[in-house]
Amino acid sequence: MKAFFIAIILCIGLSSQAAAQDVKAIKLPELDKLISESSDELRIINFWASWCGPCIKEMPHFDKLHTENKAEVYFISLDFPRQLEKVAKLVAKKEIKAPTYLLDEKDADQYIQKIDNNWSGAIPATLFITPSGKRYFYESAFTEEELNATIEKLSTK
């Protein structure tokens, strides 16, 4: 009986480990591809970092849109590359399901401009891309209500 429970616990442990996603470091061209690919869905690219409190607070709202198939969501960590493991651990702990990458680029000025020219570099920041290819950039944090209202508004564009 005891062995049976241990086996179950082991299984649960292993399966939850398998469910945690692997966070990969990407370069700007790969991010560019994520941004510019065409899609029938609203695409949301959220910029965050493990050290950014307001970012971590808003992540579950975005992740919910992903799990409920309401949008194509990507999380882009702007942590330093040496912190990849820390980022992966946090993503696992928060049970983030939407694909998460770490942007491994040193020249912030270059990628900030490329992602949105109005972005000053403050995070959290989020880029919404409608199926018609229109881009909407927000340099601010979202509550769940604000995010849903924004999605609603963008669905008509």
Added chain:
Amino acid sequence: MKKSMLLITGLLVTVAVLFVNAMESENDGLEVGDVATGFELPNVDGKMVSLDSYKDAKGFVVIFTCNTCPYAKLYEQRIIELDKKYSGKGFPVIAINPNDISKQPGDAMEKMKERSSAKGYTFPYLRDDEQNVARAYGATKTPHVYVLNKEGNKLRVEYIGAIDDSPSEEADVSKTYVEDAINALLDGKKPAVTSKRAIGCTIKWKDA
């Protein structure tokens, strides 16, 4: 009669457009080339600090920063070094903490006092409780730097943005944007690079 009506309407439209433009530029904050406004804010030593009182300064390195943002902490020692290197040459650092303390209690004046004395800040560390200075300058994050150059009694914005190109490791810095800007101004030249963006923490604004 008709003509004068047209003229008046035209004038009104012009005034309205100018007004709207003025409002927009106010919302957008300062840009390189603009004249910066002075300010008076409370310092960690209990006194008020005003840029006007720096009679001998050739300019200022105004840095919106805070106690709590990891990026601000990464730059803290470099900000101290900047002041040590350039205040004697006429470009003192003026640090301003604009974060709303109900959202970020770690940025309250008491905490600022503790931090500035523990780390031995050589420059004023001011609280912008009303956030009016941060808004007027168009600061969005910490740290966010404005290099100002004195032209008579005006302060001209000559550089906005990042301190250097390596927040993570000071050893990896290859471009010292703020130092380069100040060095150019000390040589009587315009900075070659006038704006470089970096990642930072959003300023914690008061709820409207």
